[in-house]
Amino acid sequence: MARVVDLWHNRDRTRTSRYGTGQRWQAVWFEDGKPRKKSCPTKAAAEEHLVWVTHQQKTGAYVSADRGRVFVRDLLDAWMDAQVHLRASTAAAMRSDVRATILPYWGDRVLADITKDDVQRWVAGMGKAARTVDTIHGRLNNFLSWCVDQQRITVNPARGVNLPRGAKREHQFLTVAQVRALAEAIDGRYADLVWLLATTGMRMGEACELRWKDVDLRRRRLTVARAVVFVQGRPVVGPPKSGKPRTIPLTTMAASVLAERRGTAGGDELVFTTSRGMQVRANNFKRRHFDDAVARVNGVPDGARVPAGLWVHDLRHTAASWAVQSGASVKSVQRMLGHATAAMTLDVYAGLFDQDLDDVAVRLDALLAA
Template sequence: MATVEDRWTRKDRTRTAEYGKGLRWRAVWTEAGRERKKSFATKDAAKAHLTWIEHNQRSGTYVSQDRGRVYVKEILPDWFASQIHLKASTRQATKSDLAFTITPYWGDWILADIRRSDVQEWVSGMDKAPTTVETIYGRFRTFLNWCVQEGRIVVSPAKGVKMPKASKRPHTYLTPAQVRLLAGTIQPHYSRFIWALSLTGMRIGELTELRYGDIDRRRRRANVTRAVAWVNGTAVVGTPKSNLGREVPLSNKVLEVIGDGPPRDLIFTSPRGMRLRPNNFRSSALKKAVAAACEADPAFPPGMYAHDLRHTAASLAVSAGANVKALQRMLGHANASLTLNLYAGLFDTDLNEVATRIDGLFSAGED
C-alpha cells in the first residue's frame, strides 16, 4: 500500500531521531513485491509522486528504478546487437564510434543518472567537425531512445540537446570547359575517373565499386546496386545510400572513357590496379590537379572538392533539359523534394521560360 511518512515527527507529535535531517516527507510504495521509498521536501510533493506512480503502474508505463541503475557499458552491446537494420558500412562505423568515443566517455555512467545537461556538456566539448559531432550524438541518442523503449528510463536525456552550427558550404559547379581542364591537368590514370564523376553524378563510393558487368552499353545505362565505404582503413561493400539501387544514364563520352573489360573487374582502380581509395585520390591527385587548373584558369574554383563533381553532373543534366524527377533518379535521391531542396537554384531559369511561353500563347493570337 502506498503511503506518505513523516520522517521528523511521530503520530503523537514527538520528534524522531531523524528530526531536521534530510527531506521530511517520505513516499513509500510497492514495486514488483518490494518496498520502495523516496523523500521529498513537502507532503504534497510526496503525494504527487505516489499519484504519478499509481497512474503509470495501472497504464503499464511505469519504469522500475532498478532497470535504470546499470552501467551504460553493460547494455550498449545489447543495443548494438539490435541494430540489424543497419547497412554493413554504417554498422562498422557505429561499432567504431562506440569503441573510440561513446564507451570511453559514457561506459562508467549509471544510465539513470544521465541528465540532459550531461549530454549537452559532452556534445559541446567534442573536438570534432560539426557533422561528425552530430553523427556520433545521433548514435548515442538512438541508444537512449532504445533504453526508453526497453523500459529502463522514462525520458531520453538526449532530448533538446543543441548541436554545434556548421557553416553550409555553397555548391560548386564546373563548366564543361572546366571539367575538360581538370581531366587534362590530373595525372592521366585518373582522367577518365574525373569524366565519370562529372557526367554521371554517381557518388564516389558507387563509382569505385562499379564493374564492367554493371554496364549495359546497348541501353547506355549503369546498374548501380553496390557502394563501398572505407571504415578505419577497411573497405566495406554494401548497398548505395538509402538502399536505393538505380540505373544511371551514360553519355557517349562516359562510355568512351569506361571502355571494356572482364565483367567482374573494377572499372576504376588505383595506379597499381588496386581498389581505389577516395582519400588517396583526393590527397595525391585531385588536390594537385585543382591547383594546376587554377593556374591555367583564374576562374576555376580553388576550393573544389571531389563531391563538387556530383553537383557539376546535376548542373550539366539540368542544362541538358533534365527535370526534377529525372535528376532525382539519376542521383539516387530518396525523393524529388530532396533533389529540389538541394538544387532549386539550378531550375531558376525555368521560371523565365514559363513566363516567355505564357506570353507566346497570347501573342500568337494577336494581329
C-alpha cells in the same frame, strides 16, 4: 500498500531521533514485492509522487530505478546489435563512432545519472565541425531513445540539446573546360573517373565499387547497384545511399572511353583500381590525386581555374547542372542521381531550375498575346 510516512514523529506524536534532520516526509511503495522509498520536503509532495507511481504502474509506463543503475558500456553492444535496419556501411560507421567518441566519454557513466546538462557540456566541448557534432550526438540520442524503449530510463536526456550551427557550403558547378583541365592534370589512370563522375552524377563510393558487369556498353547504360565505404581501413560494401539500384545513361564519349578501358577485364573486376590493382579509397583518392590536380590546374597562368577547396562530390553537382542545362526534367535528374523523390532534387538544386520560371513567363506571354 503505498503510504506516506512522517520521519520526524512516531505514531504517538513523539519525536523520532531524526526530528529536524533531512526531509520530513517519505513516500513508500512496492515494486516487485520489494519496498521503495523516496524522501520529500512536504506531505503533499510525497502524496503526489505516490499518485504518479500508481498511475505509471497501472499504465505499464513505470520504470524501476534499478534498471537505470547500469553502466552505459554494458548496453552499447545490445543497442548496436538491434540496429538491423541500417545499411552495412551505415552500421559500420556507427560502430566506429561509438568506439571513438561515445564509449570513451560515456562508457563508465551510470545511465540513470546522465542529465541533459551533462549531454550539453559534452556537445559544447567536442571541438569538432558542426556536421560531425550533429552526427555523433545523433548516435547518443538514438541510443538513449532505445534505453527509454527498453524501460531503462523514463526520459531521453539528449533530446532538446542545443547543437552548433555550421555555415552551409555552397555547391560548386564546373564548366566543361574546368572538368577537362582536371582530367588532364590528374594521374592518367583516373582521368576517365573524373569524366564519369562529371557526366553521370555517381557518388564516389558508387564509382569505387563499379564493376564491368554493371556496364552495358551496347545500350550505353550502367547500373549503380552497390557502394563501398572504408571503416577502420576495411571495405564495407552495401546498397547505394537510396537503398535501391538505379540505371544511368552514358554519353557517347564516356561509353567509348570505357570501351577502350575494358580490354579483356572480366565482369566481376573493378572498373577503377589503384596502381597496385587495389580498390580505390575515396579519402586516399582525394588527398593523393584529386587535391594535387586542383593545385596543378590553379597553378597554370591564364588557365581554367577551379574553386579552391573543391570536393570530389562537386563533380556530382556538376553532372546535375549539365543535365539541367541540357533540358532534362526534374524527374530525369532525380532518377540519374538516385534521389528518393523529385522534391529532394528540387530542394538540393532549386537554383538550377530558375530557367524553368523564365519559360513559364514566356509561355504565359504567348498565351496572353494570343
